[in-house]
Amino acid sequence: MTDVAERSEANVGRVLHRKExxxxxxxxxxxxxxxxxxxxLHIGVLRSPMAHARLARVDVAPALEQPGVVAxxxxxxxxxEWVMGLPCAWPVTExxxxxxxxxxxxxxxxxxxxxxxxxxxxxxxxxxxxxxxVDVDYEPLEPVVDMEExxxxxxxxxxxxxxNKCFVWPLETGDVDAAFSGADVVVKRRYIQQRLIPxxxxxxxxxxxxxxxxxxxxxxxxxQVPHFVRIQMALVLGxxxxxxxxxxxxxGGGFGSKLNVYAEEAIALAVARRLGRPxxxxxTRSENYQxxxxxxxxxxxxxxAASSDGVLRGxxxxxxxxxxxxxQLLTPGIPLLGAFMYCGIYKMDAYSFTCTGVFTDKTPTDAxxxxxxxxxxxxxxxxxxxxxxxxGVDPMELRRRNWIQHSEFPYDxxxxxxxxxxxxxxxxxxxxxxxxxxxxxxxxxRRRESGDRVQxxxxxxxxxxxxxLAPSRVLGSLRYGAGGWEAATVRLLPTGKVxxxxxxxxxxxxxxxxxxxxxxxxxxxxxxxxxILHGDTRVAPTGLDTYGSRSLAVGGVAVHKAAERLIDxxxxxxxxxxxxxxxDIEFDRGTFRVRGDPDSSTxxxxxxxxxxxxxxxxxxxxxxxxxxYVFDPENFSFPHxxxxxxxxxxxDTGAVHVRNYTCVDDCGTIVNPQLVEGQIHGGITQxxxxxxxxxAIYDELGNLTTGTIVDYYVPGAPDVPHFTTDTTQTPATxxxxxxxxxxxxxxxxxxxxVVNAVLDAVRHLGVDDIRMPCSPERVWRAVHDAGQQTxxxxxxxxxxxxx
Amino acid sequence: MPRISVNVxxxxxxxxxxxxxxxxxxxxxxxxxxxxxxxxxxxxxGACTVVMDGLSVKSCTVLAVQADGSDVTTIEGLADDGRxxxxxxxxxxxxxxxxxxxxxxxxxxxxxxxxxxxxxxxxEVREGLEGNLCRCTGYQNIVKAVRTAAAEMHxxxxx
Ligand code: FES
Ligand code: FES
Numbered sequence: 001m002t003d004v005a006e007r008s009e010a011n012v013g014r015v016l017h018r019k020e021x022x023x024x025x026x027x028x029x030x031x032x033x034x035x036x037x038x039x040x041l042h043i044g045v046l047r048s049p050m051a052h053a054r055l056a057r058v059d060v061a062p063a064l065e066q067p068g069v070v071a072x073x074x075x076x077x078x079x080x081e082w083v084m085g086l087p088c089a090w091p092v093t094e095x096x097x098x099x100x101x102x103x104x105x106x107x108x109x110x111x112x113x114x115x116x117x118x119x120x121x122x123x124x125x126x127x128x129x130x131x132x133x134v135d136v137d138y139e140p141l142e143p144v145v146d147m148e149e150x151x152x153x154x155x156x157x158x159x160x161x162x163x164n165k166c167f168v169w170p171l172e173t174g175d176v177d178a179a180f181s182g183a184d185v186v187v188k189r190r191y192i193q194q195r196l197i198p199x200x201x202x203x204x205x206x207x208x209x210x211x212x213x214x215x216x217x218x219x220x221x222x223x224q225v226p227h228f229v230r231i232q233m234a235l236v237l238g239x240x241x242x243x244x245x246x247x248x249x250x251x252g253g254g255f256g257s258k259l260n261v262y263a264e265e266a267i268a269l270a271v272a273r274r275l276g277r278p279x280x281x282x283x284t285r286s287e288n289y290q291x292x293x294x295x296x297x298x299x300x301x302x303x304x305a306a307s308s309d310g311v312l313r314g315x316x317x318x319x320x321x322x323x324x325x326x327x328q329l330l331t332p333g334i335p336l337l338g339a340f341m342y343c344g345i346y347k348m349d350a351y352s353f354t355c356t357g358v359f360t361d362k363t364p365t366d367a368x369x370x371x372x373x374x375x376x377x378x379x380x381x382x383x384x385x386x387x388x389x390x391x392g393v394d395p396m397e398l399r400r401r402n403w404i405q406h407s408e409f410p411y412d413x414x415x416x417x418x419x420x421x422x423x424x425x426x427x428x429x430x431x432x433x434x435x436x437x438x439x440x441x442x443x444x445x446r447r448r449e450s451g452d453r454v455q456x457x458x459x460x461x462x463x464x465x466x467x468x469l470a471p472s473r474v475l476g477s478l479r480y481g482a483g484g485w486e487a488a489t490v491r492l493l494p495t496g497k498v499x500x501x502x503x504x505x506x507x508x509x510x511x512x513x514x515x516x517x518x519x520x521x522x523x524x525x526x527x528x529x530x531x532i533l534h535g536d537t538r539v540a541p542t543g544l545d546t547y548g549s550r551s552l553a554v555g556g557v558a559v560h561k562a563a564e565r566l567i568d569x570x571x572x573x574x575x576x577x578x579x580x581x582x583x584d585i586e587f588d589r590g591t592f593r594v595r596g597d598p599d600s601s602t603x604x605x606x607x608x609x610x611x612x613x614x615x616x617x618x619x620x621x622x623x624x625x626x627x628x629y630v631f632d633p634e635n636f637s638f639p640h641x642x643x644x645x646x647x648x649x650x651x652d653t654g655a656v657h658v659r660n661y662t663c664v665d666d667c668g669t670i671v672n673p674q675l676v677e678g679q680i681h682g683g684i685t686q687x688x689x690x691x692x693x694x695x696a697i698y699d700e701l702g703n704l705t706t707g708t709i710v711d712y713y714v715p716g717a718p719d720v721p722h723f724t725t726d727t728t729q730t731p732a733t734x735x736x737x738x739x740x741x742x743x744x745x746x747x748x749x750x751x752x753x754v755v756n757a758v759l760d761a762v763r764h765l766g767v768d769d770i771r772m773p774c775s776p777e778r779v780w781r782a783v784h785d786a787g788q789q790t791x792x793x794x795x796x797x798x799x800x801x802x803x
Numbered sequence: 804m805p806r807i808s809v810n811v812x813x814x815x816x817x818x819x820x821x822x823x824x825x826x827x828x829x830x831x832x833x834x835x836x837x838x839x840x841x842x843x844x845x846x847x848x849g850a851c852t853v854v855m856d857g858l859s860v861k862s863c864t865v866l867a868v869q870a871d872g873s874d875v876t877t878i879e880g881l882a883d884d885g886r887x888x889x890x891x892x893x894x895x896x897x898x899x900x901x902x903x904x905x906x907x908x909x910x911x912x913x914x915x916x917x918x919x920x921x922x923x924x925x926x927e928v929r930e931g932l933e934g935n936l937c938r939c940t941g942y943q944n945i946v947k948a949v950r951t952a953a954a955e956m957h958x959x960x961x962x
Contacts, residue, residue: 017896024903025891025910027838027878034837123832201842201850201938202904252840252904253938285843508902508939674898681941682901709847709936717929717942746941 011517011527012737015674018513019532020506029250032205032222037278040207041070043271044127045264045281046117046134047290048109051143051361051702052157055107055116059135063119066133068126071275072119075104081270083238086263086326089228089481090333092357096167099158099359101326103236103263103270108141110157110325111361112702113290115263120271120279143361143702147299147320150360157325157359166323166357167332171339173414174350179314183305187387193375194772195297195322195696196689197706198368199714202252203283204292206265208272217272218245221265224254225545226505228329228482230537232261237269248535251507255686256367257292258507259547260329264291286708294696295368297322298335300379302342310391312402314350315414317342317379323357324364330371331364332357333480337372337466337548340415344380345424345464345640346402351414361702367547369686370744373465374751381461381752382759389763395756396428396437399462410733417466419638420733424462427664427728431642434724435662440646448764456659457647457761461753464640467741468553468732472632485632486550487542488558490519490566492625494612496605498523498530500562503543504555505535509743510675511551515559517671518737522563523604524590542630549741552671553637557735562629569627570604573611576618577602637732637740641665643684643753649761654780656692656758662724663749668732668740676742680725683746689715691754693773762786807871811836812880820867827851829867830877838879838907842936849935852908852915853877859915861908861934878907881914889952889959890914899948901939909935913949921960922953 023029060072079102086101104115117134121127144155150164157164180186207220217239223229226246234241251258264281272279283291301318321335335355343351370377388395404411406423413419432438437458444456469475470484489501500519504511516530523530533539546555567587574592575582584595592607594600610616614623646660661684670676693713697705706712731738751772758774759767766786770778804819811834820829830836830853839862842850851862854876862875881888890910893899900906909932916923916931923931928946937945 018898020903021895021900024900024906025878025887025894026882027836027907029838029903031837031840031904033841034831036835199938200902200904201848201936202840202902203842251902253902255938285845285848510901678898678901678940678944681943682939683941685941686938708845709843710845714936714938716934716936717932717946718926720929720942722925723941723943 011520012671018510032220033282035207040278041120042124042127043281044119044131046131048114051112052141053138056137056139063130063133066130068122069130070120074117075106087232088327090330092332093167097161103266145698145702147322147358150358164359168356170354172352176350176352179350180305183313184308186305188303191300193296193298196295197696198255198257200253203288205282206268207280208268209278210272212276216243220247223248224258227543236266246537248505254507255369259367293366294363302379304383310398310401312348317353319355324362326364328364328366331366334372338376341373341376343415369747374748377463377748378752385756422640423730428642431664435644454648455761457757459645459753459757461643461749463749465748466636467549468637469548469550485630486555486558487630488562489628490562492608501533501540504551505545514671518559549743552739553741558631562627566627635734639667639740639745643749645753645757647757654776658721664726666728666730667742669738679742680746684750687747687750688754691751805868809870810874824867826865826867826870827862839877850908852911859912889955893948893952897944897948899944905937
């Protein structure tokens, strides 16, 4: 029995070390590839080496003769397995072009990595070897790789549709023309969001365990979204939904790349159904680079209008978003998540946004940490710096003049959202103090003055994001194919222990710990007496999974609400047992008491046992000690923060050294400060990687030239600086916990902070743009070219002067 | 097929292996030691790191036949009779893991690092773990954990 004194301290708000860790630090976790089943076969997938080709012939017969091979299939061989192609769940416009997307291609391949054939063997090595024996005649077709070229529709990715334009999606509010024509200053820029590869360190893997006699299947997948996978696979394969169980075992990171429904999941189910044997497919890292979605890849044409005193008037965005060759689960919706975020934290009169989705012969894009919001935040935060330079004011001062004041919340933004709460002043003041903003500016001035070879730059990002995806009615208005609610069940066991079932599907975030803190406080039980169950559609049948920083803000709130509902239910049993009216029963930290009679009480654990025995229950009440709650948020939540970055740029070599990275984030009420800090660290690192190191590059033939982790630079420990982090807590007003979500904040904030810093270091030399990633070569070229244009000799101490 | 004898986590194994079989596949597929993970196919990620004869190695860069006669410790053999190694404890308390997929390799690489340099600076930890990629943590808490463990091991040694 738990001692009341021991648990008097609230769990929420404290560092409690993670429950998840024990198995992870001892090697006892179960990743999908760890699963071995009797008689299991291994699947190898043959992928197109060409970006665009007609499949004149796919002959799997020679592969069948290889040792250990049990079966081999072309796309045509498997065609009758599919009731429909792989789904896109977000048809963003009525007339969106949605090409067929079969798990295995039949007539044409449209990106390097498109599936061509499947080999099934007794072990993974035999499968890999046999793939080389599949005989394929590729008739090359011209590929189109560049988005703007694709928009000319001269070379088509899907010739049957007659266009590479997937959709055009507009949003306009206020009088945009008036805002621009009446403005004193207009700054216009083009920013390029390079393509990124998510690189969860666990590659994807799929295992299927069939019971063909009864038509039942268990699909294990390294996925963030077992519930999505279940529904979509039931539809694609025609398996009745109740006969398909999907399990996400331990999952090694996702960052959006596992927020999808993939060809290999369908292939594994089809093969298992055909052969009646368990099967496994595990991706290699290089395969991951082609077969798992990419992120970003947008061209942003942005224009901002302001009056001469720096007050913003309007903003115009013309966005082109690369879909890749097919639409994956949410591909077309990703850039639209940015549509509401381009105005950031600023007030203005008018706003226009148009997004054009474009097909190219490349790996499909989809959600990558932040998903649309990092791109939007980058654009607004960068152009704020460009505008500040144009106006000759300090970039932080320009932001202060325009951001929503703390006293103005709730605030309806120009993009149509209502920000419930925020305190940009407090986060910024704290960040500037921790960072030493004024001292660094002084040093910067000294270095400029002396024409130092190493220049100092300061970058700012005062971001916000919309998270807690999402109110179902808003998703409906955006034509999204599902809701945004989340389910939780809280169950008291006879011995007083607690099981919480959540529809969230964690893969590294620490939800078992955070949700236990929430449930323990709501029920007044020990943190260690709570277990969180998830990631198995048979255990947690109702749920919408983990993405979009929704897990705490929607799923965590559902846990809290379900626990409250359970307390209400238990109150009736308590009233009966204590022979008092229900209204007279008080509940505090695990104990039910009769008001005004301190001796008359029972604990939630004792009560659970007596309800379990059901010997003496109130009339007409069933002996249930469980409660469910499905929480549909009324609004998004809006975390925000101020990120400050100081970099040193060597003007001789172009090398960038991050000297100081300081941030203060406001993600509302904090459940566990250690988990928040971890999310921020990891998030900043991914955003910084976009700014400085990472880029997926295709040549003009559509070959991914950064096709391995050797060629695509994922930062290691020596690359990444020490971060100084702090938080402010302005509780969200739209949920009872006051939480906002933190999973994507660091990534959204950091990219513009870093790039702004790099530019700030060399802007006085005549540089106003450097494409990401800001590699030494790009930085050097920018400095060099600017020097040539203005006729300045970089070694000349007199060079510079503010533009 | 060549025959090898290897001691893994305190147990002696003798097996016939294909000459091309990698140590990591031998550990995972033949011995069921799935605590050691695979994150890449180019020997870049370090997820597969184990300690072999006192040195940390990426087990995807070693052939099983090369491990003949060796003593291999994986993450599964690091705890001493159920008592966690200081690195395991410190990774837990300093929140040096999120998804945990890189963690077995990260911890085993740190075992090697601390054997080499029992009192590393932040910079030395970062350099020493250069071959191990983590996509979740941003490394800061890993650095902290390795230094916390180093301090504890130092204390343990001088006590
Ligand atoms: S699996 Fe060995 S280094 Fe990546
Ligand atoms: S904890 Fe996920 S890769 Fe390191």
